[in-house]
Each structure stands twice: as C-alpha cells, then as structure tokens.
Amino acid sequence: MLVELSVNPLGRGTHLSHDLAEILKLIDDSGIRYGLTPLGTCIEGEWDEVMPLIKRCHEKGRSMSPHVFTTLRIEDEEGATDKINENIASVERAAGRRLRRC
Amino acid sequence: MLVELSVNPLGRGTHLSHDLAEILKLIDDSGIRYGLTPLGTCIEGEWDEVMPLIKRCHEKGRSMSPHVFTTLRIEDEEGATDKINENIASVERAAGRRLRRC
Amino acid sequence: MLVELSVNPLGRGTHLSHDLAEILKLIDDSGIRYGLTPLGTCIEGEWDEVMPLIKRCHEKGRSMSPHVFTTLRIEDEEGATDKINENIASVERAAGRRLRRC
C-alpha cells in the first residue's frame, strides 16, 4: 500500500517548511519506507503500519494549530511491493523512454 | 504555480501504466517543466500555460474511456520559482538533515 | 473531525454505483454520522471511531478489485461539532445569503 500524505495546519503564516520539517522528522525517525514529493510524502507499508504513523503526523499538526487539513491518497495493489520506485519505472517501460522525476 | 495531476480512466482493467504512458508522452513532449511522483505528475508554470496542457491530458484520458476521474492539487505562491526542487529543499533545510525523495 | 471518503476499485467497468452501494451500506449500518456528496461521503467522528470504519470500506473495495484507490480529505478543528451542517451554515452566514447545497 502506498499513501501520499499532506498535512496543512491553518493559522501558521504563509510558510510551512518549519512545521512540515517537524512532521517529516517523525516519518524519517520511524524507519518506515517513505519518499518526499514536492506536494506531499509517499509512505509505503500495510494499513496497520502506515496509519498509526499518519495519526501521529496529523496529531503533530494539531499540536501546532487547532485547525488542520490532512489529505491521504491511498493506492493499494495486491502483491505489489516497492511502489515508490516501481510506479514510475512501469510508466517509463510503457512509454519506452526515460521521464523526468521530481 | 505547481500542479500535481492524476488522471484515472475507468473501465481499463487493473493496470494503468500503458494509459498513463500515453498521457506522460504529451507532458514530456510539451517542453513544460514537470516531474513524476509515484502517484501523479507535478507540472510547474503559470495557470495559462499549465491548464491547456492539463486539458489535453484529461481529454487523452477521455479518448480511452467514457468515464474519467482527474485530480489536481495546485500550490500557488507569489514569486516562487523552481518549486519542484525548492519545496523539498526548504523542508530539508528546516529539518537540518537530508530526507529521502521518491 | 470530518473525513470525506472516496473509494475507487479499478477494473470494475465504467459504472461504480453498485460497488459504491455496497460500501455505503457499511457506513449506513455503522450508526456513525455521515452524509453523501456527489463525489464522496463525509463521515464525522473522532479518529479512532472513523478510521476503523474507513479501513472496512477500503477492504470492501479490495474484496471487489485487486487494485483500489482511496482518497481521504480530513478536516479537524478543535471543539467543532456538527461540521456536516455547520461548515455550510457558517459560509452562508458570512456571505449573508443562502447558497445552494448538493
């Protein structure tokens, strides 16, 4: 299962990188498989591994602000592993060319 | 402006990489600044540059299927350039460490 | 906490209403506070009430297809209750007019 996570605490000014850094440290320290994108963080694992970490990330956002928007986009494909790399690689194979990555 | 685009044509089986490859070729051939993520494609430019390309991507999806879901997540920050690289770099600077990328 | 849930099982043809009806029955039978929108279902409750139900909805989707996309948009505001009604009502009060609802 691959989950793209984005946490947006309101009322924190127009720059979020310090808040997001605190949340990313939780993910980086967790030992879970992840990778940043320009608009979120992809986390890979089973539901019961991934969701407790996502809850902690959301709660970290709530410790910063009384009002938080969190978005999750979940892709769950039977038997798939390493979707963080394989999703892009399979599109490149189908396109027959290298494509740019973020 | 940074837009994360995801096009999902229904009724095309459980593997989408060939369909997505056709859409990615449009983006790659357009000359616009972009980068793939595991769950979408980030496109950077002004609204009037980016949206006609996104319309063509959506219409390519509609040429494959009579029923298409397309998701756009837009981040628009005054004066920002190179958000494809800078969003991750600014979180790394705030965290004081390197973070994994997709 | 308000969560907008959307479950999209791939490879099920171009009409999803029968699949979505099976998932909605789980929600309707759960006794949780919810409401349909044209593109998803809003569910209101605390994280630990809402997420087990959402997991069951996602797993119902996975019982239909080996490849499922699920999207969650979470709004969590301290002390807020009845966001299903209050979000629209507060925008109407601020606008000073009635607005159309889905």
Next chain:
Amino acid sequence: MLVELSVNPLGRGTHLSHDLAEILKLIDDSGIRYGLTPLGTCIEGEWDEVMPLIKRCHEKGRSMSPHVFTTLRIEDEEGATDKINENIASVERAAGRRLRRC
C-alpha cells in the same frame, strides 16, 4: 463534467468562512450549476465553462494571500447530465434504500 473545488488561502488565521464566502459569491453570481458540500463546492458544466470560473475563484484566493492551495476533483462521464443529483440517486437505487445527504 462535475468538479469539486476547494480553495485554501494560507496565513489567514484558523477560520476561513469569510474568505470562502467571498469565493462562493463569485460562484453563486455566475449562474453556473453548483452545490456546496461540507468540504468543497461541486460545479457542473463543460471544461471551458467551469475552468474560467475556477480560475477566478483561485485568483480571488490569491488576492487574499500570497500562498494558496486549490484542489480540484473532476469527474467526467460521457453523456451524463445533472450529476449533482444523479450521482447520489444512482447509489441509492443500487443500495435499495435512502441514504443520508450532507
């Protein structure tokens, strides 16, 4: 085509209803078919009708804040009309029961 629109201007405090009311007035005054949900606004019409209005909504958000996140979820089904009502009605028919609406 049905588009769920959500505009989130950063740095505007923790309550967004006055900002959202300004954006909703644009939509309400446009004469386009729309309906509010607790987490967004559904707008129905063809791409070239809907997108100029969405651009104006996004630009209104940018007039409030130098940093705006806007999310669009687009469902486009050939020959479909009145999806604002019909999406919920078709799930209710498939479920064989009335379901709650937002």
